Amino acid sequence: MERSMRVLLVQDSTGHSTGYHVISRGLRDAGMETVLGGAQIPRAIARLAVDEAADAIGYRIMDASPTILVERLMEELERVGLRGIPVVVGGIVPEEDLPRLTALGVAGIFQPGATLDSIATFFRDLAQRTARQA
Amino acid sequence: MYDPTVVAAVAAAQAEYERRVQEILSQAGGAVAPPRTQSGLPLRTLYTPADVSGLDFFADLGFPGEFPYTRGVRPTGYQTKEWTRRQVVGIGTAEETNQRLRYLMKQGQTGFSVCGMGYANYDSDSEHALGFVGKGGVWIDTLADMETLLDGIDMRAVTINQIGHSIPIFAMILSVSEQRGIPIGELRGTIQNWVTPGGEGPARRGNGSVDILEFCTRHMPSWNNSSISVRNTRDQGCTAPQEVAFGCFQGAYTLRAALGRGLDVNQVASRMSFFLSAENDFLEEIAKYRAMRRLWARLVRDRFGATDPRAAMLRFHVQTSAINLTRQQPLNNIIRASLHALAAALGGAQSMSVNSFDEVLSIPTAAAATLSLRTQQIIAYESGVTKVMDPLGGSFCVEALTAQVEEAAREILERLEAMPERDAFDAMDEMTRDEAYRRQQAIDRGEMKVVGVNCFADAPEDDDAGQPRIEALRYDPGCRDKQIRRLREARERRDPRRAEAARQRLAEAYGQRENIIVPMRDAVTAYLSIGEISRIREEALGEPFVPTTWNFGR
Numbered sequence: 001m002e003r004s005m006r007v008l009l010v011q012d013s014t015g016h017s018t019g020y021h022v023i024s025r026g027l028r029d030a031g032m033e034t035v036l037g038g039a040q041i042p043r044a045i046a047r048l049a050v051d052e053a054a055d056a057i058g059y060r061i062m063d064a065s066p067t068i069l070v071e072r073l074m075e076e077l078e079r080v081g082l083r084g085i086p087v088v089v090g091g092i093v094p095e096e097d098l099p100r101l102t103a104l105g106v107a108g109i110f111q112p113g114a115t116l117d118s119i120a121t122f123f124r125d126l127a128q129r130t131a132r133q134a
Numbered sequence: 135m136y137d138p139t140v141v142a143a144v145a146a147a148q149a150e151y152e153r154r155v156q157e158i159l160s161q162a163g164g165a166v167a168p169p170r171t172q173s174g175l176p177l178r179t180l181y182t183p184a185d186v187s188g189l190d191f192f193a194d195l196g197f198p199g200e201f202p203y204t205r206g207v208r209p210t211g212y213q214t215k216e217w218t219r220r221q222v223v224g225i226g227t228a229e230e231t232n233q234r235l236r237y238l239m240k241q242g243q244t245g246f247s248v249c250g251m252g253y254a255n256y257d258s259d260s261e262h263a264l265g266f267v268g269k270g271g272v273w274i275d276t277l278a279d280m281e282t283l284l285d286g287i288d289m290r291a292v293t294i295n296q297i298g299h300s301i302p303i304f305a306m307i308l309s310v311s312e313q314r315g316i317p318i319g320e321l322r323g324t325i326q327n328w329v330t331p332g333g334e335g336p337a338r339r340g341n342g343s344v345d346i347l348e349f350c351t352r353h354m355p356s357w358n359n360s361s362i363s364v365r366n367t368r369d370q371g372c373t374a375p376q377e378v379a380f381g382c383f384q385g386a387y388t389l390r391a392a393l394g395r396g397l398d399v400n401q402v403a404s405r406m407s408f409f410l411s412a413e414n415d416f417l418e419e420i421a422k423y424r425a426m427r428r429l430w431a432r433l434v435r436d437r438f439g440a441t442d443p444r445a446a447m448l449r450f451h452v453q454t455s456a457i458n459l460t461r462q463q464p465l466n467n468i469i470r471a472s473l474h475a476l477a478a479a480l481g482g483a484q485s486m487s488v489n490s491f492d493e494v495l496s497i498p499t500a501a502a503a504t505l506s507l508r509t510q511q512i513i514a515y516e517s518g519v520t521k522v523m524d525p526l527g528g529s530f531c532v533e534a535l536t537a538q539v540e541e542a543a544r545e546i547l548e549r550l551e552a553m554p555e556r557d558a559f560d561a562m563d564e565m566t567r568d569e570a571y572r573r574q575q576a577i578d579r580g581e582m583k584v585v586g587v588n589c590f591a592d593a594p595e596d597d598d599a600g601q602p603r604i605e606a607l608r609y610d611p612g613c614r615d616k617q618i619r620r621l622r623e624a625r626e627r628r629d630p631r632r633a634e635a636a637r638q639r640l641a642e643a644y645g646q647r648e649n650i651i652v653p654m655r656d657a658v659t660a661y662l663s664i665g666e667i668s669r670i671r672e673e674a675l676g677e678p679f680v681p682t683t684w685n686f687g688r
Binding site: 012013015017018021022025026041042043062063064065066068069072092094095096111112113115116117 | 253261262264265266269270271366369370371457460461462494495496567570571574575577578587606608609611
């Protein structure tokens with residue numbers, strides 16, 4: 001049976017949240033459970049991921065530097081025992097940041113122009129190969 | 135406006151014409167869905183006087199500078215006052231932003247508009263600032279940063295626009311003005327202020343947005359006390375009639391809050407301004423600006439009983455749309471932004487910022503920002519459209535669309551006004567999100583064309599349709615260390631006793647729900663930082679710390 005997934009969606013700041021809300025609705029319509037975590041710093045995201053028993057994190061980054069925030073997030077996730085939980089980044093990600101984000105273990109990166117279907121498919125595939133939080 | 139017998143004859147001929155068109159279309163391959171504007175308003179494929187037969191020239195259109203200002207708020211339009219060239223700037227620390235501002239002013243920029251100032255309620259050395267400092271706008275910690283930001287800029291010569299309505303930032307602008315011996319009553323500019331539910335009781339003590347309205351009305355006669363910002367809502371996906379309705383709703387809400395504080399409707403409304411978008415649907419956008427001028431004028435006169443003609447004039451700044459700009463084939467964005475800007479010029483904007491083609495990649499480079507300024511200058515000086523006032527007024531199509539947008543907006547406005555205030559604000563968010571989702575689905579299905587994205591897109595092996603590779607501006611991660619040094623220096627240099635006195639005075643003002651502007655000016659003048667000020671407010675009001683709100687007074 002196809003497994004559903006509980007995705008924690010967070011963003012780096014409160015403004016410019018169009019994509020964040022559109023994707024939340026798109027994932028829900030595609031049968032996934034989404035938790036809207038709002039604008040959070042990496043430490044709070046890690047805590048939320050534990051509290052919400054998230055299977056994956058969708059992180060909208062537009063106003064801040066993706067490499068700096070993701071590096072910190074990965075450290076925080078390790079600290080709370082969630083090493084390996086898939087982190088998917090969406091937003092405005094500079095080309096020069098892509099290799100670093102991949103090296104940090106980001107599961108996927110979606111740039112402006114990505115379709116809702118491509119994002120939902122990605123998460124659905126992720127659900128099939130990801131361990132769930134107990 | 136037209137002879138009824140002529141209109142009847144035209145209507146009959148129009149019906150016959152449409153019948154012929156349908157015949158041709160059905161022969162050519164079946165029924166075609168009737169066209170609609172981007173916002174979903176029904177369109178005809180051809181307009182005649184029969185579509186505007188209900189218009190009363192004097193009541194609905196009139197002359198520029200005359201009620202209901204459909205054709206413009208000034209009798210002379212751009213002939214005596216060009217729109218302000220006000221490109222948004224915000225990059226790195228105050229030093230880099232100051233350099234960019236001065237550069238653009240040499241290139242012909244005539245207004246000041248800086249983003250990033252005071253968006254966050256914490257200092258650059260906070261954990262919350264990690265990855266942010268100077269990335270999506272300038273970072274300001276203390277008055278020392280504002281002094282640097284305004285260095286070499288003549289505050290009497292330019293009109294200053296404060297993006298966001300952070301009260302500490304507003305207070306810093308006042309403080310620099312006083313340092314330079316410029317009475318604040320002489321300052322010209324705008325604060326992006328509007329009132330949302332909050333504060334206490336009918337006088338709304340504790341709502342900082344109302345404090346701003348009160349302070350500006352009493353002390354700053356040349357400063358726009360508000361800039362009702364629906365541009366960003368539009369950029370989050372709402373439609374043109376929603377943009378108009380939400381703007382009028384928030385404008386009316388702001389005005390009512392000012393009246394609740396005992397202010398005069400004519401004085402306050404005369405200094406209200408609006409911040410609008412310029413979207414893809416060219417004709418609908420021009421109609422939108424005209425419709426909103428008419429709707430707002432009637433609202434302020436009929437609902438609020440304003441008698442000063444200036445109170446009913448809708449004056450607005452336009453920042454062209456960003457939601458339509460594409461990462462794919464980014465040079466296409468130059469064309470999009472030019473069309474957006476042209477619509478704003480034809481719609482009679484007072485001030486403009488044209489988004490740069492590379493903003494979908496990063497903060498614009500100096501070259502891209504200059505190109506945006508050139509876009510404005512080419513429209514103003516080469517296209518010829520500024521020589522005639524409201525040049526599309528009288529177009530059967532534009533007049534019909536103006537009436538449609540106004541009517542659709544009026545319906546939404548009435549629905550909102552019938553709701554409890556908080557519900558109305560929630561409803562605007564909900565409607566906007568619904569539209570954003572619909573829009574994305576329409577793009578994904580190819581129903582809404584986006585050139586270079588869902589049509590005329592590159593195959594993966596192609597090189598951006600032959601466009602040269604864009605070198606986007608790179609973020610310097612050392613920016614935060616530089617800003618933290620600036621903050622520490624400012625703290626070391628300040629007079630600790632004066633800082634402590636200002637701290638106590640501010641806490642007391644918050645506790646007693648005084649108008650916060652003057653105590654805030656004293657606090658920033660003593661070089662208290664924005665982070666320190668937020669802690670003072672938090673302790674005085676016992677409210678939890680909210681890391682990212684744009685206002686300290688709500």
